[in-house]
Amino acid sequence: MTSARQSAVDVLVVGAGAAGMMxxxxxxxxxxxxxxxxxxxxxxxxxxxxxxxRCNFTxxxxxxxxxxxxNPHFARSALARYSQHDFIELVDRHGIAWHEKTLGQLFCxxxxxxxxxxxxxxxxxxxxxxxxxxxxxxxxxDEAGFTVxxxxxxxxCQSLVIATGGKSIPKMGATGFGxxxxxxxxxxxxxxxxxxxxxxxxPDLLERLTPLAGVSVETAEVxxxxxxxxxxxxxxxxxxxxxxxxxxxxxxxxxxxxVVALAPDVxxxxxxxxxxxxxxxxxxxxxxxxxLPRRLAQAVCDMEAIGGNLADCxxxxxxxxxxxxxxxxxxPEGSEGYRTAEVTxxxxxxxxxxxxxxxxxxVPGLHFIGEVVDVTGWLGxxxxxxxxxxGWVAGQAV
Ligand code: FDA
Numbered sequence: 001m002t003s004a005r006q007s008a009v010d011v012l013v014v015g016a017g018a019a020g021m022m023x024x025x026x027x028x029x030x031x032x033x034x035x036x037x038x039x040x041x042x043x044x045x046x047x048x049x050x051x052x053x054r055c056n057f058t059x060x061x062x063x064x065x066x067x068x069x070x071n072p073h074f075a076r077s078a079l080a081r082y083s084q085h086d087f088i089e090l091v092d093r094h095g096i097a098w099h100e101k102t103l104g105q106l107f108c109x110x111x112x113x114x115x116x117x118x119x120x121x122x123x124x125x126x127x128x129x130x131x132x133x134x135x136x137x138x139x140x141x142d143e144a145g146f147t148v149x150x151x152x153x154x155x156x157c158q159s160l161v162i163a164t165g166g167k168s169i170p171k172m173g174a175t176g177f178g179x180x181x182x183x184x185x186x187x188x189x190x191x192x193x194x195x196x197x198x199x200x201x202x203p204d205l206l207e208r209l210t211p212l213a214g215v216s217v218e219t220a221e222v223x224x225x226x227x228x229x230x231x232x233x234x235x236x237x238x239x240x241x242x243x244x245x246x247x248x249x250x251x252x253x254x255x256x257x258x259v260v261a262l263a264p265d266v267x268x269x270x271x272x273x274x275x276x277x278x279x280x281x282x283x284x285x286x287x288x289x290x291x292l293p294r295r296l297a298q299a300v301c302d303m304e305a306i307g308g309n310l311a312d313c314x315x316x317x318x319x320x321x322x323x324x325x326x327x328x329x330x331x332p333e334g335s336e337g338y339r340t341a342e343v344t345x346x347x348x349x350x351x352x353x354x355x356x357x358x359x360x361x362x363v364p365g366l367h368f369i370g371e372v373v374d375v376t377g378w379l380g381x382x383x384x385x386x387x388x389x390x391g392w393v394a395g396q397a398v
Pocket of ligand 1: 014015016017018019020037038039040043044045046047049050051052055056057058134135136163164165166168169172173174175177341342343369370371372380381382383384385387
């Protein structure tokens with residue numbers, strides 16, 4: 001792709017991530033002259049590292065229900081106009097093999113780099129140009145459009161698209177740039193915070209549970225109020241991770257509790273009582289180890305200070321054990337923060353944006369797309385689908 005040094009384009013897109021590239025493709029296909037700039041030295045870096053290098057590029061069950069936003073209806077229009085099926089069709093057209101891993105999550109069979117190559121090929125075909133290692137120094141607006149002072153020189157554009165993502169993983173070039181642009185033009189920003197992030201324990205719990213680091217449960221149920229997710233859970237050196245924890249972290253706020261069921265499909269009290277009748281001399285820990293990883297079973301007993309055999313346990317004691325397994329209430333101390341968060345919750349307030357075009361209502365020609373907007377998906381390919389859908393609709397309007 002050649003570097004552009006022109007001083008005027010129809011559309012300037014800041015950010016060559018998932019949303020920015022999709023927007024550039026669509027605008028270019030409509031005959032608009034498009035320049036995409038990014039301060040990184042490679043496009044789509046988050047695509048490259050996503051899904052363990054295989055990019056969970058969408059979800060078969062994508063629907064507005066899988067997104068968090070101050071306005072839960074905002075994403076509806078873009079998701080309907082450019083759906084998961086449209087993106088799958090694009091992937092198929094490029095001959096990229098994929099598979100469903102679980103829960104509708106679609107991954108490349110090969111590498112996430114195939115998705116980046118596909119987007120770059122589509123950009124080239126649409127005539128959209130890409131300037132990497134280019135930063136934005138200033139933005140000025142007049143009646144005819146914008147003058148954007150880039151590190152490579154000034155560029156005039158009619159439409160300016162901010163696709164700079166959220167604050168997650170700063171070491172990969174994530175910045176709060178998009179929020180600053182929004183505020184500079186008078187748009188409200190919903191306070192950003194890390195989402196899809198491991199939760200951390202305070203010192204007391206950490207000391208007791210650190211020996212469990214590396215232990216995992218294939219299916220746990222983690223609840224926060226009425227929201228619950230049933231997926232894997234992992235003990236780490238700092239607290240808890242795994243898909244169920246990442247999911248609930250997006251609903252959780254500091255100071256709040258989450259409730260964990262470590263064996264959600266098991267009637268633990270029924271099983272304990274049956275075992276007491278049949279094998280009274282079995283230890284409680286040994287019995288729990290038939291339901292949970294052995295180290296975890298022992299930790300549950302240690303936390304409840306239960307050391308004896310099943311026959312020595314009253315119904316009340318067994319009920320306490322069952323509750324520790326399937327109603328474990330924890331108050332995480334915090335999260336691992338933007339350093340490891342997969343997404344940033346909050347962002348440009350959707351109240352100031354047109355859901356059909358992603359344009360700022362009060363600033364004609366200024367659009368915000370992708371993660372910088374206050375729309376955040378669950379884990380499982382939903383965040384990329386939002387990037388594709390919001391990029392696509394903006395691409396029809398710029
Ligand atoms: P994105 O962050 O992709 O792109 C923003 C671009 O703007 C970057 O290229 C950046 O360099 C550039 N930029 C930032 N500031 C700038 C500035 N001031 N000037 C110029 N350029 C600037 N989602 C999913 O659906 N499936 C998955 O498998 C995963 N996996 C995953 C793994 C990991 C480790 C992370 C961190 C995240 C995921 N995600 C995910 C989330 C997904 O990566 C994310 O939601 C999208 O990449 C968001 O796309 P955007 O285009 O909005 O931003």
